[in-house]
Amino acid sequence: MSNYEERDDSDILKENLKNKKITKDKGTRATVENVLDQRTLKFVNKLIYSGTIQQLNGCLSTGKEANVYHAFEGDLLQPDPLLKKQYAVKIYKTSILIFKDRERYINGEFRFRNNKSQHNPRKLIKIWAEKEFRNLKRIHSYPFILCPKPVDIKNNVLVMEFLGDYNTDSTTKPALKLKDYNDYETMEDVYQMYYKIIAYIRILYKVCRLVHADLSEYNTLVFEDDLYMIDVSQSVEPEHPMSLDFLRMDIKNVNLFFSKKFRNLVLFNERDIFQFVITETLDEMEGLLIKNNDRDEYLKFLLEYIPKNVGQKLTVNDVEEDKIYRNLYLVRDLNGLEEKDFDRFTDGKFDLLKQLLASHNKKYAGKKI
Ligand SMILES: Nc1ncnc2c1ncn2[C@@H]1O[C@H](COP(=O)(O)OP(=O)(O)OP(=O)(O)O)[C@@H](O)[C@H]1O
Numbered sequence: 376m377s378n379y380e381e382r383d384d385s386d387i388l389k390e391n392l393k394n395k396k397i398t399k400d401k402g403t404r405a406t407v408e409n410v411l412d413q414r415t416l417k418f419v420n421k422l423i424y425s426g427t428i429q430q431l432n433g434c435l436s437t438g439k440e441a442n443v444y445h446a447f448e449g450d451l452l453q454p455d456p457l458l459k460k461q462y463a464v465k466i467y468k469t470s471i472l473i474f475k476d477r478e479r480y481i482n483g484e485f486r487f488r489n490n491k492s493q494h495n496p497r498k499l500i501k502i503w504a505e506k507e508f509r510n511l512k513r514i515h516s517y518p519f520i521l522c523p524k525p526v527d528i529k530n531n532v533l534v535m536e537f538l539g540d541y542n543t544d545s546t547t548k549p550a551l552k553l554k555d556y557n558d559y560e561t562m563e564d565v566y567q568m569y570y571k572i573i574a575y576i577r578i579l580y581k582v583c584r585l586v587h588a589d590l591s592e593y594n595t596l597v598f599e600d601d602l603y604m605i606d607v608s609q610s611v612e613p614e615h616p617m618s619l620d621f622l623r624m625d626i627k628n629v630n631l632f633f634s635k636k637f638r639n640l641v642l643f644n645e646r647d648i649f650q651f652v653i654t655e656t657l658d659e660m661e662g663l664l665i666k667n668n669d670r671d672e673y674l675k676f677l678l679e680y681i682p683k684n685v686g687q688k689l690t691v692n693d694v695e696e697d698k699i700y701r702n703l704y705l706v707r708d709l710n711g712l713e714e715k716d717f718d719r720f721t722d723g724k725f726d727l728l729k730q731l732l733a734s735h736n737k738k739y740a741g742k743k744i
């Protein structure tokens with residue numbers, strides 16, 4: 376079916392390394408060889424033989440945990456690259472150093488509870504890739520949050536829709552990270568982006584039942600003037616014992632980025648954003664919007680609701696309240712408290728999530744939405 380059948384793994388590797396972008400410098404080449412060990416190559420080849428992708432093109436990103444490559448769809452009947460589908464191929468590295476941290480996310484996940492292979496690095500990396508694939512699928516199954524469409528997965532090699540353009544001069548132009556995007560015409564555009572990312576956090580939590588857990592200006596891309604979420608391998612369900620801590624961290628990252636990049640922007644209190652994300656006050660109204668499956672309508676509602684109802688950081692007191700909130704012990708109920716914390720709890724040293732929510736509900740009780 377493909378031209379590759381006669382060749383073995385090392386031929387394919389050589390072919391890939393011939394590509395100018397990949398061989399650009401020694402550092403990149405070393406990384407490529409590092410990621411594409413014989414075993415990984417076998418999975419890349421499987422994707423080629425099965426007709427999912429044609430071959431790996433240039434490298435879009437080399438990171439600690441994964442490399443991302445550009446690839447064309449495998450359909451050889453479509454020779455025009457401008458008409459071919461383009462994919463991003465994310466290859467998770469099998470280096471052992473980083474696994475300790477990964478277990479933190481996988482442990483406590485109901486979906487992965489029966490997995491006994493968590494201590495074998497190769498198996499763990501497979502679980503990790505599958506986790507990203509499943510999370511992308513879940514997010515993509517709703518129209519509300521944009522993310523790359525997941526296409527295929529073979530062990531630690533994940534194929535998804537490429538966000539970006541293919542130019543007539545055969546170069547690729549990947550979507551910009553939120554960090555590098557500057558195409559705002561007015562300050563109002565910046566605010567809209569800020570509101571949208573906050574709306575995404577709530578939709579992710581309420582509709583997709585996920586907390587991103589590594590949300591930042593690096594893991595959000597802007598493509599065709601809209602916001603995409605990526606890098607969801609570590610995302611967890613709200614039932615994960617640390618989900619609320621991850622949620623708090625995501626919110627902090629978003630605020631930190633906007634405060635650094637746009638010094639005059641009036642931010643929301645992190646505590647208020649957190650309450651907005653988890654509050655049940657909106658559930659009923661939102662239920663109808665979710666049922667309608669209309670992204671524009673749902674986003675319009677949230678983008679209007681947010682600036683009217685989420686508290687702004689205006690006074691020294693607001694700053695102080697956020698400091699307290701950052702140190703709150705976030706457990707859902709008393710069953711989630713560890714024994715050693717019981718005394719601290721009875722001494723009133725920390726709040727419970729329920730109290731945080733109760734204060735929110737009181738604040739908005741009777742308020743017209
Ligand atoms: N579908 C995609 N389309 C276009 N570019 C992408 C896509 N997926 C990833 N990228 C690019 O690759 C970069 C890294 O991807 P991602 O965040 O998923 O990997 P990572 O897990 O952060 O890797 P590491 O942590 O090792 O850097 C992104 O910041 C983005 O620039």
Ligand SMILES: [Mg+2]
Binds near residue numbers: 593594606
């Ligand atoms: Mg990333």
